[in-house]
Amino acid sequence: MGFLDIKKATKTYGTVRVLHETDISVEEGEFLVLVGPSGCGKSTLLNMIAGLEDVTSGEIAIRGRRMNDVRPAERNIAMVFQSYALYPNMNVAQNMAFGLEMHGVPKAERDKAVSEVAELLQITQLLNRKPGQLSGGQRQRVAMGRALVRQPDVFLFDEPLSNLDAKLRVDMRTEIKKLHQKLKTTIVYVTHDQIEALTLSTRIAVMFGGYVQQLGTPKEIYDNPANMFVAGFMGSPSMNLFPAKVGMENGEAVARISLHDGETATLPFASGNAMAVHDGREIVLGIRPEAITDEDGADRNSKAIHKLESAVEVTEPAGSDTFVVTQLGGKEVTARFRADVEVKPGDRFPFAVNMEKAVAFDPETEMRISG
Template sequence: MSSLQIRNLRKSYGAVEVLKDINLQAESGEFVALVGPSGCGKSTLLSIIAGLESVTSGEVLIGDRVVNHEAPKDRDIAMVFQSYALYPTMTVRQNMTFGMECRNIDKATQDATIARVAALLQIEPLLNRKPGQLSGGQRQRVAMGRALVRDPKLFLFDEPLSNLDAKLRVEMRSEIKKLHQNVGRTTVYVTHDQIEAMTLATRIAVMHQGVLQQYDTPKAIYETPANTFVAGFMGSPNMNFFSGQVTASGAGLGVVLDGGGPHVLPLSTGHQTALSDGQPVTLGVRPEHFSPAHAQRAARKGHASVRLPVSIEMDEPTGAETILMCRIAGQEAITVCEPDEAPKPGETVEFEIDMGKISLFDPKTEARL
C-alpha cells in the first residue's frame, strides 16, 4: 500500500488556471473522494495523478516518490473509467489478462490471479463472455477486475457509476465499498454525486472553480462546512440559508432573521465567540434540523430549540419522508419530516429549529464563523 500527496499543485491551459494551489494527502489505505460540480477541476486532478496530464507547478508523490515526470505505466496505479474501456473483441478473461501478458507474467500466475479476482467480484460465470453480452453493472465489475489484477499501489476511479441507472448505482456503490474494505488499497474516486462521496469515502475533497474548498471526513464536512458552497453542495435536500443579524439577547447573543419580526434565535456559547451585536450573518440550517413543534423531536434529544411560524407552500411525499417547500420569516426554505407529522400545503404551523445544529457564515466572504 502507499500514500498519496499533492503539494502546491497548479494546472493552467494558457491563461486559464483550472487548478489553483491544491494541497491534500491521502494516507495508505484511505478512500478519498474528489467531489464538486462539472468543471471544478476534479477530473483534471485525477488525470494528473494518473500521469495523463502534466502539471504546471507543484508535486505529486506516490509513497515517498515524486512522479511528476513518470509515465503512467511506471506509477503503479490502476484506473477505472466512466466508459468501462473494455476491448469489445476480447472475452472477459482476455480483457483482464491483457495487461499481465504485456508485463510477461507467467500463465500460472495469471490463472491464479484471475481466479482470485473473479471470485472477489463474483464474475466467474462471465469469464468467457464478451463485453457486448454483459449488462452495465457486469461491465463495470469487469473494469474493476482488470484494475484489481494489477495489484497496484493506487486505485483511481473516474465517475465509474454515472452511466448506470439509479438502482444499479446503489448496488455498485455497495460493491465498491466492500471491495475497498477487502483490498485495502489507497483509492481516489471522482464523482459529482455527493451521496456517493458521503457513503464511500473516508475523506472528501470538495472542489469548486479549481480551488479545494474543504478536505475532511464526511461527518466534519456535513456538520461543520467551511463555507456556504460546501454547505450547499453537500447534503440532499440542500442546506437552507437565511439572512439575519446578531442581536443582544438576555445574557448572550441571538440571531433575528430578516423579515422575522420579534423572534430571536438564541445562540449557543460556542457560536457566540467571534460575534458582535448588529453583525450581519447568514444562518444555515439543514432540512432535517427543522421539525413540527408538536413532534417535540429536539426536546426528546435534549437539544436547545426555538419555535418559528412556517408557511407550507408545497409538499413532496417520497415514502419514507415528506419534503416540504415553505417560507420562514418570508424566506424560502425546505424541511423534511415523517409522513404522519407533515402539515398540509396552505397551513401555517410552528416548527422547531434545533439550535445545536445550525451553522453561521459571513455574508461577504461566505466563510464559516
C-alpha cells in the same frame, strides 16, 4: 508524509489556470473522494495523479517517489473509467488479464490472479463472455476486476457509476464500499454526485473553481461546511441558507429572522455566548432540513430545540419523510417532517429548529463564522 502526496500542484493551459495550488496527503488504505460540479478541476487532478496530464508546478509523489516525470505505465496505478474501456473482441478473462500480459506476467500467474479477483467480484460465471453480452453493472465489475488483478499502489476511479441507472448505481456503491473495507486499498475517486461522496469516502475534497474548498471527513464536511458553496453543494436536499441578524436578548446571543408575514422570530444560538461578539452583524444562517422539523420529530438529545411558527407553502411526500417548504428571511426553506405528520399548504405550523446544528456565514466572504 502520506502514501500519496499532492504538494502545491497546479495545472495551466496557456494563460488559463484550471487547478490552483493544491495540497492533499492521502494515507495508505484511505478512500479519498474528489467531488464538485463540472469544470471544477477534479478530473484534471485525477489525470495528473495518473500521469495523463503534466503537472504545471508543484509535485505528486507515491510512496515518497516523485511522479512528475514518471510515465503512466511505470506509476503502478490502475484507473477505472466512466466508459469501462473494455476490448470488445476479448472475453472477460482476457480483458482482465490484458494488463498483466503487457507487463510480462507468466500465464499461470495471470490465470490465478483473474480467478481470485473474479471470485471476489462474483463474476466467475462471466469469464468466457464478451463485453457485448454483459449488462452495464457486469461491465463495471469487469473494469474493476481488470484494475484489481494488477494490485496497484493506488486505484483511480473517474465517475465510474455515472452510466448506470439509479438502482444499479446504489447497488454498485455498496459493492465498492464492501470491496474497499475488505481489501483496504488506497482509492482516489472522482464524482459530481455528493451522495456518492458522502457514502463512499473516508475523506472528501470538495472542489470548485480549481480550488479545494474543504478537505475533511464526511461528517466534518456535512456538519461544519467551511463556506456557503460547500454548505449548498453537499447534502440532499442541501443546507438551507437564509439571512438573519445577530442580536442579544436577556444576555443571550440570538439570530433574528424575518418571517413570511412580516413578523420576526428569534432563535438562541447553542454555542453559549460565543456569537455575542457579532452582536448587530448581518449573517447567513445555515440549517439542514433534518434540523427543522415537527415537534415530535425533533432530536431528543439536543438541548437547543426552539420553536417558531411559519406558514407552510408546499408539502412534498417522499415515502419515509415529508418535505415541508416555508419561508424564513425571505428565502424558501425546506424542513424534513415525519411521514405521518398532518400538514398542508396554507397552514401556520410550529417548526422545531435544532440550533445545535446551525452554522453562521459571512454574507460578503461566504466563509463560516466561528462562534
